[in-house]
Amino acid sequence: MPQDRSDSPFRVGFVTGATPDKWARTWRERRRDALELVPVEEDQQERLVREGGLDMCLVRLPVDRAGLHCIPLYDEVPVAVVGREHVASVVEELTLDDLDDEQLVLPHPSGWRPAAPQLDWPPMSVREAMEVVASGTGVALVPMSVARLHHRKDTAYRPVTDLPPTTVGLAWLVDNDDERVQAFIGIVRGRTARSSRG
Numbered sequence: 244m245p246q247d248r249s250d251s252p253f254r255v256g257f258v259t260g261a262t263p264d265k266w267a268r269t270w271r272e273r274r275r276d277a278l279e280l281v282p283v284e285e286d287q288q289e290r291l292v293r294e295g296g297l298d299m300c301l302v303r304l305p306v307d308r309a310g311l312h313c314i315p316l317y318d319e320v321p322v323a324v325v326g327r328e329h330v331a332s333v334v335e336e337l338t339l340d341d342l343d344d345e346q347l348v349l350p351h352p353s354g355w356r357p358a359a360p361q362l363d364w365p366p367m368s369v370r371e372a373m374e375v376v377a378s379g380t381g382v383a384l385v386p387m388s389v390a391r392l393h394h395r396k397d398t399a400y401r402p403v404t405d406l407p408p409t410t411v412g413l414a415w416l417v418d419n420d421d422e423r424v425q426a427f428i429g430i431v432r433g434r435t436a437r438s439s440r441g
Contacts, residue, residue, distance in 0.1 A: 252277035253423045256300035258288050259369065260319070260388030261411050263301055269430045276423055284368075292414055299415040299427060303386070311414050316431065318408035319386035322400040324393075326379040332399035339405055346381035348372045353406065355384075369393055 253276055257263045263280055270278045283291055288302040292311065306313060323342055325331045331341065343358045349372045350356075367375070370393055372383045377397040386409045390400040413431055415424055 252279040253421075253427070254279045254281055254297045254299075255427065256281045256283040256288065256291055256297040256302075258283055258285050258301055258303045258411070260386055260392050261301040261303075262388070266427070266430050270427065273430070274423075274426065289414070292416060295416075298419065298421060299413060299424060302412055302414045304410040304412050306412070306414055310417050312417055313412045313414040314428070314431070315410050315412045318410050319388055320408060321384060321403050321406040322387045322390045323403050324373065324376050324383045324385060324390050324398050324400045326377055327397045327399055328379060329382075329399070331382075331401055334401060336402045336404050339403065342382060342384075342403070348375045348381040348383045349385070351384045351406075352409075355406070373398060 255263060255267075255278065257280060259282070267278055267280055270276075281291075281297060283297070283300060285303050288300050289306045289311075291297045292300050292302075301316070302313070303319075304313070304315065323331060323337050331337055334341075339355060345357050345359065346362055346364075347357055348364055349367070349369070362381075364375075364381075369383075369385065369389060373393045373395060375381055376383050377395055384403065384406065385400075387400065387402070394400070413428070
C-alpha cells in the first residue's frame with residue numbers, strides 16, 4: 244500500500260549538473276506544498292528513489308527501468324576537460340582520437356579508454372578529478388553541465404564530437420501515486436497552471 248507522504252516535503256533529487264531551479268520556482272508559485280531539492284551523486288541517484296529517500300529525481304541515464312517510470316528530458320554535450328596549458332585548449336572541438344595518448348582520470352560510462360597505458364587512478368570525486376586535470380596529469384570526460392559546474396581558471400573544456408550525448412531524465416517509482424508527482428511532471432513538461440493532464 245502506497246505510503247501517505249502528504250504532510251512531508253516533496254523531495255526531488257537532482258544529479259550533479261542538472262538544474263531544477265526554474266521548475267522549483269514554478270512549483271512555489273503554484274503550490275503550497277513544501278518542495279525540497281536534494282543534490283545527489285550519480286552513483287546514488289537510482290538507489291535513493293528506490294529506497295524512498297526521494298519522491299522523484301533528475302537522473303543521468305541509463306537507469307534500470309524495472310519498477311521505475313522515467314521521462315527523458317534533454318541531452319548533454321560530452322566534453323573533455325584539460326589543463327589550461329594543454330594543446331587541446333586552443334582548438335574548438337576534439338575527437339576521441341585526439342585523446343588517445345592521454346591519461347583518463349575518471350572512467351567514462353561508455354567504457355572508452357585511451358590507447359596509451361593508463362595509470363592506476365584511485366576512485367575520486369569529480370571535484371578531485373578536476374584538481375588532477377588542472378595539474379596537467381590527465382584529462383576527464385564529463386557532460387558539459389558538470390564541466391561548467393566545476394570550472395576552474397586553470398582548466399578548459401572542449402566538446403568531443405564522436406562521443407554520444409548523455410541524457411538527463413526524471414525518474415520515480417511506478418507505485419508512487421502521490422498527486423504531487425503528476426503536478427511536478429506537469430511543470431517539467433511546461434503545462435500551465437490551468438491545463439489538464441491530457
